[in-house]
Amino acid sequence: MQRLDTYSTPPHWHPGATAAVRTVWFCLGSPLLAARWLPGSAWRVALLRAFGALIGKGCRIKPGLRVQFPWRLEVGEHCWLGEHAWFDNLAPVKMGHRVCVSQGAYLCTGNHDFRSPGFEQRLAGITVEDDVWIAARAVLAPGTVVGAGAVICLAAVVHGAVPACAIMRGNPAVVVGQRGQTAATPTTLPGAQSCG
Template sequence: MILEGNDPATQPSFTIGNRLARALWGVSWLLLFRPSPRPLHAWRRALLRLFGTRMGEHVHVYAGVRIWAPWQLTLGDRVGIADGVTLYNMAPMTIGNDCTLSQGAYLCGGSHDINSANFQLVAHPINLADHVWVCAEAFVGPGVYIANGCVVGARAVVMKDINQPWTVWGGHPAVQLKTRRPRSST
């Protein structure tokens, strides 16, 4: 998908197929997804599935969500993604069951290699385990894994894996603030 060894100042960074798919998704997002009324989650789920998103049951993706490549997105059951969230999924992105992404959260799967002469574009998967809450305006960087039951506080910046389940994180860079009780299974 990402072209390597090119001059990003004069050449595209992505294959023509990828650029065409993103253009088609962009037009569909603008005309069909974004203007859809707030309660029409089924309509937005259908559009996302049409563009290759794999998702479970009871998923609520609001109309103000920006998704870079729906075909690289996997959503579990009972996922809520609020208005203003950006899923910059240049690589596969997986959001587990019972996850919530609050307003303005930004999950960024792409960056640049600062050691290459042309700042080569790179992409890394993001994986949120089950019961994760990424709070308002928090940032999750490329290649990050967040363990089961974690909460990433408002405006926190997560650039490294969080492997400790049922913990609360905040700050820039995010540090562990406390633990939380595991959700009992019912």
Template sequence: MILQGNDPTTGASFSLGNRIQRQLWQCVWLCLFRPSPRPLHVWRSALLKLFGARLGQHVHIYPGVKIWAPWNLRVGSHVGVANGVTLYNMAPIEIGDFCVVSQGAHLCTGTHDYNSANFQLVAHPIVLAAHVWICAEAFVSPGVTLAEGAVIAPRAVVSKSLRTPWTVYAGIPARAISTRVRHAKSSA
């Protein structure tokens, strides 16, 4: 999908087919997804599925969510993604069952190789295990995997995978600050 060895100052970083597909999605997002009333989760899910997203049951993706490429989105069941969230998914983003991504959070799979002569664009997937909560305005970097039940505090920056389950992380960079109680219902 990402063109290799190109000069990003004079040429595109993606194939023509990818750019056309993203333009079509942007038109649908602007005309049909974004203006849809908040309760119409089924409508927005149908639009996302039309563009290749894989969604479980009871997925609530709100109209103000910005999704770069629906075909790179995998969402489990009983998931909420709030208004103002950015899913910049050049590479796949996987969101497990019972996850919440709060207002203004940014999950970013793309970056640049700053040591390459052409500042090569690269992308790495993000994986959220079940029961993860990304709090308001947190940032998750490319290539990050978050363990089951992890909580990422508001405005935290996650720059590497956090693999200890049921842990609360905060700060820049995010560090463990507490544990989270796992309830019997959580194992469902």
């Protein structure tokens, strides 16, 4: 069993920003980003950028978004980040272009070794390639790589490599189909993934 009374943060891990920056983010930046009473997307993009996030043009960010460490977040162009999505990015999260992360999705980059009494922290980044849809309440585990054009269905729990254009459903998620080319993502778009 884990010995939480003796747990300590691994000495090799660092949150990636100074104590002052982290304090301002947690006391001011994070609550503003998540505020439901403040409409608008452009200022949320600017806020994340001010704290070190790399956010491409044309992104839409909904109220309620949570980001643990914006300086470990990279988002491509024309992405949508939905209400109450949570980027728990103790390790880097990188997303390509035209990615939709729907309401309540959880991207988790850290867990613990429950087999060890030391309950050691285990971290691994998440990569989401172009043209992916992560549906509402889906969960991406540490180390997940989602191939271009894939769909992670409602409340799916994903770990590991997701093939390009795969449709993943369930807990644990399995491939249940292949995404076909649609009128919404014609191959004439520069850089668009073709799944047809």
